[in-house]
Amino acid sequence: MSGRDAIFATIRKSLRVTGDDSLRRESVAARLEKHPRGIVPARGQKPEAERTELFRQMVENAKASIVILDSKDDVPAAVAAYLRSKNLPQSIRHGDDERLSLIPWAKERTLEVTKGASDGAQLASVSYSFAGVAESGTLVMLSGADNPTTLNFLPDHHLVVVDERDIAGDYETIWDRLRERLGAKAMPRVVNWITGPSRSGDIEQTHLLGAHGPRSLHVLVVRNS
Amino acid sequence: MSQPVNSPHFNANARKALDDAFLQKALARSEKGFIERRKAAVEKLPEYDALRDSARDLKDHILAHLDLYLEAYEKNVIASGGHVHWAANADEANEIILSICKRLDAKKVAKGKSMISEETGLNAYLEENGIRPIETDLGEYIIQLRGETPSHLIAPALHVTKEQIEADFRRAHVDLPPERNLDEPTSLLAEARAMLREKFLAADVGITGANFLIAETGSSVIVTNEGNGDLSQTLAKAHIVISSIEKVVPTREDAGTFLRLLARTASGLDLSVYTTFSTGARREGDPDGPLEYHVVLLDNGRSNMLGGKFQEMLRCIRCGACMNHCPVFHAVGGHAYGWVYPGPMGAVLTPSLVGVEKGGQLPNASTFCGRCEEVCPVRIPLPKLMRNWREREFERHLQPAAARYGLGVWAAFAKRPAVYRAATSLAMKMLRLFGGKGRLRRLPLASGWTEYRDFPAPEGETFQSLWKKRGAAR
């Protein structure tokens, strides 16, 4: 008997069930099909303006920084200002996301923009987030050429643009949007929920930023135009 | 191969732990932070208790349908281009992982934190077979340098002080200039970051655990604050997930229920910094990510726990809150428990997985204060489950003869009230004679008590005989 068969046999013996009980099968199929929502905290259930404000607070609680911009056209200046404030070279790397290509980077003449994944040599990256979650100040990143996963983790400083209209109150809303975009059960290779910059408490329970991932996380919210 | 069991020596381990000044300092330092951070996070979420109830009910539903959710999970992993491997025990899991590494000609493995791999003794097994696993979680890295095992579920190096870490780094990082200052946690972190960055970039295979497996999509979920699990799995040629079978949850929404509890209970964050849902290998057009994605599903005795007296233990989501609130853990730390899982959850799980003959000490080493159950995010009745183990031991005559005999004598009297009254009246009078100063500094048969405490002397007569005597006066 293979390991698989042995495990299933013991599970069914212990539970005193068989694999072909239609009631059990229906119950499982229904849950997978309907994916009912559990308890969703009231905290995030707010009209848009208040939701954005909650998102801002929660991002800051998570020890990231955040600016709210009136338009996409303001992104280059905000990125340049952030790099300057951190005493970093005016250089960023980002993926193929069309929304990033539409940003008028040329407005910042000294800003060097390269495209592609990270090999660990870049100090700062810019990603475009699929969504934000106000409940916990979380950014939702999807893997792929648009926003390579390595850009989320290897550079020392991660800058993330999110459209205000994409900030939801809760995680459940994001899953539904993803189902709409990709199909009922499909997922990108990786979905990264990012809540603040990397940290560790492993040395004497002292909480320090910048463990393995980015030392700082900067969020740029673009208001609806 | 699996991790050797040192649990039968709990008492000796505990004594050693109590005499270890470094450990006692480390334990005293961490106790308050865990408790306060959890409390603050929980108080900010009014739905917290309702979430606990629903998480408990959801886990019970999952466990009752575990076979079917595992089938659905397997189907969806395969559909998304991943591979599923089933391991009935530790040896099988290790062999599966080794064979994947060998096929890929892998020499270096970057490892995210995984208690399941501690259970199987994976690191030692890979090393014996010429493969170098590097733990990348900072705490795990520190204890790997020290040749130790984790002493806590989420803070594996809880027992180590920063001075000890500095000494370990100076010993292991041979290129480190002696004049480099490593006095502060920040400088230690910077050193570890630089050192491990090279390891991530050089790794052939990345191995991580899983906090949850999602049946709906075939995804594995890990949570970390450091990002080490992400670097381990993103940069290598293959990502191998090692997980136990009870980690499966039905849907993404259901994972959310547990995620809302996990970080708050464990570390006081609303959410861990990185929550990562991984589904299959690198896709067409992806510029990064592993080329292969494997999941190794370990049973190792869990399927036997279903449907029985210990099924509730399989609800555990490994947050560590039970040990963070345990007076025994606070006194002796995690290593005294002698196997992979410490604290109250370990006291129930260890005998389930290694047998009560080896793990039976642990469920006895509890005051039953109940604080573990009070803080458990999935409401596992830990004291009740520990008592179940004591019953198993009693039935099988596994308890020490002296304890059994003492209890038996007591029970024999207690079951005969008239004899009891006569005997205890006499005994208390005698004890009183020796305790004229109000307390006894030494007491035969109770040296465990009087080694450390005085024994308050009885008043002399029993309440029942006095009550009878004074009956007329009432």
Next chain:
Amino acid sequence: MSDQVPAAKKPLRVGLFATCLVDLIRPRIGFAAAKLLKDAGCTVEVPQQTCCGQPAFNSGDRKTARELAAQVIEAFEGYDYVVLPSGSCAGQVSLHYPELFDGNAAWSPRAKALAAKTFELTVFLSDILKVTPRARFEGSVTYHDSCSGLRELGIAAQPRKLLANVEGLDLIEMKDPHVCCGFGGTFCVKYPDVSNKIVGKKTENIAASGAETLLAGDLGCLMNMAGKLSREGRDVKVRHVAEVLADMGDAPAIGEPER
């Protein structure tokens, strides 16, 4: 559980279950409990009794636990209420007796009926009889919440509310009053080193509170803490909360010689 006092004019008949530790070691706690109940208008009786069976239950000996439980049920089921000066033994009767007889057609209803009318002393006074005993006690006290009472029965506010009415008494909370003292029944003799470490932290907190007297509702915990305080040479008096509430706070404290 019912919290209604029966409307009958007849005084309530209360069976006092002193607990074996009180019976053997410190009878005055039993008398204190009896006085408090009588002052509140109850008739108090002490039927022949031994042990509630908790040590057997927690040691995994269900059979003995069940036999002792049956003995207690037979002795006490005739009373209107059963009151114990111990949260841990009250928890054994009101939570674990029904569990012990689960599925037993003859005994389960009897166990449940007894469980429903069994109360820890301060809960009975405060929540059921709704009385506030009058007493005087000059000095500062600190109160330790024993684990079973606190976590199984939710006892925390009741003893403090009753103590607040004691004239001259000043309650100072210690750090972590709700953390275990390390007694744990047979735990303290099976794992003496660990137990000692835990009680050592407790006595440090007690001493740091500056209170002159330590009170609690369970004699096991009290003996553990009193024994440690005495061994450490700390000058803190230790008493059961009932002694103070019954205005019997001038007798020798636990571990003190008779005068």
